[in-house]
Amino acid sequence: GQQLNQSPQSMFIQEGEDVSMNCTSSSIFNTWLWYKQDPGEGPVLLIALYKAGELTSNGRLTAQFGITRKDSFLNISASIPSDVGIYFCAGHNNAGNMLTFGGGTRLMVKP
Amino acid sequence: GAGVSQSPRYKVTKRGQDVALRCDPISGHVSLYWYRQALGQGPEFLTYFNYEAQQDKSGLPNDRFSAERPEGSISTLTIQRTEQRDSAMYRCASSSQLGNEQFFGPGTRLTVL
Numbered sequence: 001g002q003q004l005n006q007s008p009q010s011m012f013i014q015e016g017e018d019v020s021m022n023c024t025s026s027s028i029f030n031t032w033l034w035y036k037q038d039p040g041e042g043p044v045l046l047i048a049l050y051k052a053g054e055l056t057s058n059g060r061l062t063a064q065f066g067i068t069r070k071d072s073f074l075n076i077s078a079s080i081p082s083d084v085g086i087y088f089c090a091g092h093n094n095a096g097n098m099l100t101f102g103g104g105t106r107l108m109v110k111p
Numbered sequence: 112g113a114g115v116s117q118s119p120r121y122k123v124t125k126r127g128q129d130v131a132l133r134c135d136p137i138s139g140h141v142s143l144y145w146y147r148q149a150l151g152q153g154p155e156f157l158t159y160f161n162y163e164a165q166q167d168k169s170g171l172p173n174d175r176f177s178a179e180r181p182e183g184s185i186s187t188l189t190i191q192r193t194e195q196r197d198s199a200m201y202r203c204a205s206s207s208q209l210g211n212e213q214f215f216g217p218g219t220r221l222t223v224l
Contacts, residue, residue, distance in 0.1 A: 004153075006153075033212065033213075035215075040217075041217060042115070042202055042204075042215035042216050042217050042218055043154070043202075043215045044215070045212050045213075045214060048212050088153045088154075090153070097142060097144075097159060097166070097167070097206075098144065098156035098159060098167065098170065099144075099146075099154070099156065099204075099213060100156070101153025101154050101155070102153055103152055103153055104151075104152070104153055
């Protein structure tokens with residue numbers, strides 16, 4: 001089963017609002033990735049984090065790799081309707097090259 | 112190719128039949144991964160390859176599942192004697208180096224009747 005706890009499970013917000021979601025783990029990960037999945041499509045990589053404490057931005061998206069290496073958050077500023085989708089965090093550790101995924105955060109944006 | 116491709120996109124089969132799912136990774140990508148995604152959940156790891164070598168198959172549910180990548184490029188995931196519980200989205204991903212970002216294909220939705 002999955003080892004990453006992702007919250008919230010879903011969010012319904014007004015266009016223009018900022019959004020924050022996070023992932024926590026009981027074990028250390030060396031890499032954190034954030035993906036977005038649209039209906040009928042595969043996950044698309046948004047941001048990759050490789051170093052504890054690292055803060056990385058990609059347009060309106062900002063993600064951070066927690067100092068303890070057991071958590072990460074993703075912020076979306078000034079949300080727009082096309083931000084709708086499911087956001088997944090994923091971690092990679094020394095046990096192998098597989099990614100362990102969180103359960104996803106379903107984001108809904110009201111125009 | 113420009114991205115990871117998978118075929119077929121949809122497969123409906125009867126219980127007991129064998130199915131073969133194909134993945135064509137991004138050109139030049141060394142590593143190839145198979146995941147299974149249930150509705151409303153994140154992908155769960157099945158197996159992965161570096162070049163043609165299967166490095167980890169610990170995520171395969173049972174011995175009805177197998178995968179190969181004979182020439183280090185295209186991979187096939189085979190499910191023998193399918194059961195209804197095998198119904199899911201099967202996703203393939205590839206990466207250029209060990210542990211780097213993984214890029215996903217569109218998936219194959221398998222339905223076992």
